Amino acid sequence: MTATSKESASDREILLVGPYGVLGTGVIDAVAANPAWRITTAARRPAPTYRTHTPPRHISVDLMDREGTIKAFSNLDTVTDLVYAAYVEKPTMAKTVEPNARMLTNTLEASARAMSLSDASSCQVELNPMDLV
Secondary structure, X not given: OXXXXXXXXXXXXXXXXXXXXXXXXXXXXXXXXXXXXXXXXXXXXXXXXXXXXXXXXXXXXXXXXXXXXXXXXXXXXXXXXXXXXXXXXOOOHHHHHHHHHHHHHHHHXXXXXXXXXXXHHHOOOOOXXXXXX
């Protein structure tokens, strides 16, 4: 999800899915250091407040719920970039793959429907979690 050549940095908005880990907090820090960028975070937990003075716009969403994710992301037409950092740990790798693949699939489908993507009309997500094992 990259901006077209006529978009400037001030026209960019990141959707950060999973803002709590090393990657998510790093993105929040980088965006806070560059006022030209805007950010929206998305997770089940409340907005992260420990890294910036002003918490970013936040969407509460259960990424395991396909329809809920589509509804939660339906007003994200100003988002130009997606950073996916969501992850759920399970007792074994075999049990970890399915929920993470489902969350990613739901995120990509909902994002493609909502965001101003030049290729969103041709975006289709097909992911078989068992292909990843």
